[in-house]
Amino acid sequence: MTMLTETSRSLRKTALNRAHRSLGARMVDFGGWDMPVEYPNFEGRPGGLIQEHLAVRTAVGVFDVSHMGDLRITGREALAAVQYAAMNDASTLVEGKAQYSALLYAEGTFVDDIIVHKVSDHDYLIVINAGTREKDFEWTRNAVRDFDCRVADEGDRYTQLAIQGPLAQATLQKLTRFDLGSLKSYTFGFGEVCGLSGVMIARTGYTGEDGFEIYIPPDEPTSARVWSEVLAAGREFGILPCGLGARNTLRLEAKLPLYGHEISESIHVFEAGLERWCKLEKASDFIGKSALEKAKAAPLSRKLVGLEMTERGIARDDYPVLDASGNRIGRVTSGSYAPFLKKNIALAYVPPAFAAPGTEVKVEIRNQAAGAGVVPTPFYKRPKRP
């Protein structure tokens, strides 16, 4: 059997690196970061990717997502700068509101997808991907150079924890007097958490589940203390520490895009199906707008669709998608066994003629064609809770 390599070469580490190792996490190189992929067990209970995934769907899990990057745009023209650099309409944000958006190249393809948080009129915090941090910072600084604003890379200023799942609120509420019930999805506030004042608490996540992300000081003692307190608070609910393995399968079930997979510098907004977050009609110009106006008028050559395997086999990233006669029509961008749905699912780019749910296609798995069907997405949508 060929083994996954576990490396300890000079990788970036979060402040919780030692905490993960002391929990027995399996660590991997993720975009240059030494990150936990899963925790095989926790406090004598079985863990591992599937259990972690199920904990988030049915109870609560906590992730160290400190590898995520943060850009801060401040100054008199901060809003105008955000409007020009990102595709969503940030003018609709009020203080304490966040929105999904993206940085685009002039071609309408992706620099990165982001979450824009309006902290105040002249202060926006943008959460970006870990692997694109330097690129995003340089790109943004260059994109907004004519505006009266400052762009700062604040990626090292926070330890970021994601507390996710239907019992995330019950867990986090034990550690703060801030009324979490007052936070709607994609809003945030500042409050005392674990005795730390001014902690940013956002009702955001990347799991398709309810949950929160908190931004705490990045020193190791503070980070480790809060991490332990979250795990202790969630113990009565069956909390598990969760790694990047579960983070990936959770986001895939919810059809949340991943940079380098569903979105990239060669895929544009309409192909990715993210036009809902792209405001061509907003008052200000933005990078990528004119290319996207043209793209909107033209037929698409490919579309992102959901696949469910109907024959044995797991579609994996980059596997070819074939039509019924075996002609190559597209490729898988993300594919996995889906632990909550208990099915083998995938996202793939195919021509629009093959994009309708019910269309039968095949996925080439190690030189064998296995049957799959186009299905509606997201694969998983969380039940409405009172």
Added chain:
Amino acid sequence: MAYPNKYRYTKEHEWIEVDGQKATIGITDYAQSSLGDIVFVELPKVGAELQQGKSFGTVESVKAVSELYSPATGTVTEVNAGLADSPEKVNSDAHGSWMLRITLRNPEELKSLMSADDYEKFIAEEAGS
């Protein structure tokens, strides 16, 4: 986890138990624990010819695909069909969840494989490197 003395082991983390001309093949506990939750096992059919050191199938965890390499040359006589529906059995009992039974063509070649003691030293080094 104890590695049975009656098995021999490959550097690719398969085990083989020999009984005369017949042998049984599986993957080690170290392999299953490194892979994580196993969700798919793809094995050859009865009658397939295996060659020592050559790939004979795949095992997939949620996050990765790994090839299986044959510890010995021979012909497949039986396949553990139960693993198709319950691949997670390899996680719970790797040394009991056999994958294939084969008829050996060249029992001499098994001398190149590791004993349980050697394999334990080998994985200790691999885990530490």
